[in-house]
Amino acid sequence: MRKIVADLHAELVRYDLVVWTAGNVSGRIPGEDLFVIKPSGVSYDELTPENMVVCDLDGNLVEGEHAPSSDTAAHAYVYRNMPDVGGVVHTHSTYASAWAARGEPIPCVLTAMADEFGGEIPLGPFALIGDDSIGQGIVETLKGHRSKAVLMQNHGVFSIGKDPKAAVKAAVMCEDVARTVHVARQLGTPLPIAQDDIDRLYDRYQNVYGQRSPR
Numbered sequence: 001m002r003k004i005v006a007d008l009h010a011e012l013v014r015y016d017l018v019v020w021t022a023g024n025v026s027g028r029i030p031g032e033d034l035f036v037i038k039p040s041g042v043s044y045d046e047l048t049p050e051n052m053v054v055c056d057l058d059g060n061l062v063e064g065e066h067a068p069s070s071d072t073a074a075h076a077y078v079y080r081n082m083p084d085v086g087g088v089v090h091t092h093s094t095y096a097s098a099w100a101a102r103g104e105p106i107p108c109v110l111t112a113m114a115d116e117f118g119g120e121i122p123l124g125p126f127a128l129i130g131d132d133s134i135g136q137g138i139v140e141t142l143k144g145h146r147s148k149a150v151l152m153q154n155h156g157v158f159s160i161g162k163d164p165k166a167a168v169k170a171a172v173m174c175e176d177v178a179r180t181v182h183v184a185r186q187l188g189t190p191l192p193i194a195q196d197d198i199d200r201l202y203d204r205y206q207n208v209y210g211q212r213s214p215r
């Protein structure tokens, strides 16, 4: 898991979701009440499996020479309250954060959004770092929602997945659709997709699309 989480940070850089050290990936260690997260303030090209940090689900450091990411409390809150989540990602990616700065959810006006998010990408509350407010805002917004990404107002994106790779994919797709819908807005009014069609697209993508695993 240390290697998986260390390597996935390169995807944040590759897809232009982060600057400096402002973004992080974490992954739950299967079968344990522990997760691996990025060390605080270490640049992306210096991340290795060895300098990843292991924390318990209260966000306490269990193993590692560095302090954990300053977003650790939010990641820990999500793992404590959403047992099916195996990966969490946080970024300040530009277009998604621009929607967050305006306090507006991204409306579902692209079939790719219906596929991946099953509807709009919702807006979470304004919350300050330092206690459980960010984690609570993420969980309250995403529990029972199809979307695997939330725009935290005035802040940025948190995404979740069954594993860290799925959470990174949600962060990448979130920025992609944030950008396209933003551009569409500049040109006019994007057309909504009927709820029935959103449901059909979501169902197909989640259940049929892609390579089947061998039986």
Ligand SMILES: [Zn+2]
Pocket (backbone or CB within 6 Å): 090, 091, 092, 155, 156
């Ligand atoms: Zn942040």
